[in-house]
Amino acid sequence: MSDTLLKVDDLNVTYPTRTGFTHAVRNASFTLGRERLGVVGESGSGKSTMGRALLGLLPRSARVTAKTLAYEGTDLLNLGERDWQHMRGRRMSMVMQDPKYSLNPVKTVGQQVSETCRLQLKSDGKDAKRRALAMLEAVQIRDPDLVYGFYPHQLSGGMGQRVMIAMMLVAEPDLLIADEPTSALDVTVQNEVLRILDDLVRERGMGLIMISHNLTMVSSFCDRVLIMYAGRIVEECRAADLHNARHPYTRALVAATPSLDARREELATVVRDPEWLK
């Protein structure tokens, strides 16, 4: 398929620990086109580690191996530092969880958004500013000229996350990894931010990897879903079919989703089967 953005075959990430190795991601394989792929799983299941491995951003101590890890045919495993600098931001990018921590507190919004243009598009000051302002407008910030000079502590969570999106999309990458982009936000602004993200991804025909805890959100937002458990992808299915999933872990996750319609005294908990680890 010529439209494949990302090809991952047998990805493994291990961390050395005092007692041996922690296997954070095991034998993960998937391909991604210009589609929206959800990755769900509980905390510690390796979703974020996988996301960061794709961007070459794991700490030095992590060991990343794979049969194939390629972005549009470029081998990511042996990519040099210089090549990474053109890969990140320009071709694939990432929106992180909490704008409170992921924006630099002492740089203005303008500096942070226009920096991406300067780095990736080699824009001069004027052009970078023009692009940054246009991008702020695209993420529906009402008064871009004003917000351009703001510092992150002057932004609300929803605004901060929109700035984050602007900063990561301004150089027009083809793939965006969104690592729980709304879980740090107020419920009321979550949908708004998701809608903005969705619009931009659609408009530009980008690929999206949406890492999340939120099954409902992922199933309505994505085309396909990967379910991760203990570092492995235990199931892959179409988002619409998530509620008919086969794997017992997925079924347990779905069953544990609270619902407004059905009154339940107690939420179902996930009863783990050691079989899943094999």
Added chain:
Amino acid sequence: MPNSTRSGSPLLRFAGRVVSFLLTLAITFVGLTAVTFFISRLTKIDPVLAVVGDKATQAAYDAAYLALGLDQPLPMQYLIYLRRLLSGDFGVSVLTARPVLTDLLRVFPATFELATIATLLGVAIGVPAGVLAAARKGRLADHVIRVIGLFGYSVPVFWLGLVGLFVFYGKLGWVSGPGRLDIFYQDIVTRRTGVILTDSAIEGNWEIFANAFSHLILPASILGYFSLAYIARMTRSFMIDQLSQEYITAARIKGNSYWRTVWFHAFPNIMVPLVTVIGLSYATLLEGAVLTETVFAWPGLGLYITRALFNSDMNAVLGGTILVGAVFITINLVSDLLYRLFDPRLRTS
């Protein structure tokens, strides 16, 4: 929205800030003088004996007692002292028989010169070293910098001073020996600031400048080494903290190189604690480095206060203490202003 709802013009707000600052300054100063004054009076040291000596007659003793105003109640004595202080009268030093203010104006520039050059060295080398160590944490550069730093704060300064003199002055002859100038050059340049480097530069007397520099460089390097060790260690730990933050990862995702991320994104975020550390280390040096001043026969504040203490020269001790206090207050003020400059979160309100 920030600031938009605040009342008053910016000018008025600025004036308010200046007034509140001056008030704080005044209160701190009164507190400082009160504490030093009462502590000095509560010691068992008899200030009269320091003046007349222990072989004086009772009449001479009584006369001195009255002249010092010791018959007044203690609070009254303090008020009198404070009033004199405000008119620039620190009293006369028993030891030097000169006004304490004159003495301080003579010894402080020597300390100032030493402390400033030492701090400049400490910052110029310590900060990059700390950043480098943090950025290369756990690798060779980090280990080398940490070992050099550890040596810096484990070796006694007087020992290092003596070894330094022995090697660089005695053996190699690269620098000049103790004192601020060769005898040959003394009292040639007009005293303007008391800092020989600037005084000689103002007159364009580069020969004296060079001589003063060759005297200064060794003690300043040794003091600078200590402040370097401290500054590098603190810089390293501040940077390690910042480099683990999410915004660093975000900067990398945008395509910043590692070193650009380190200097352009992480470094500006350590400025506030770094300013505190540098200010503190500078203030400590300005207090006078007694051991260094002793080893290098450097006529500075530390040596002056120590000698005054040993001789119960209370006016000199008080004057010196107040000067040290004023130095701390000034440095705190400058740090405060710099915080606002470096951290936008501290600018509002």
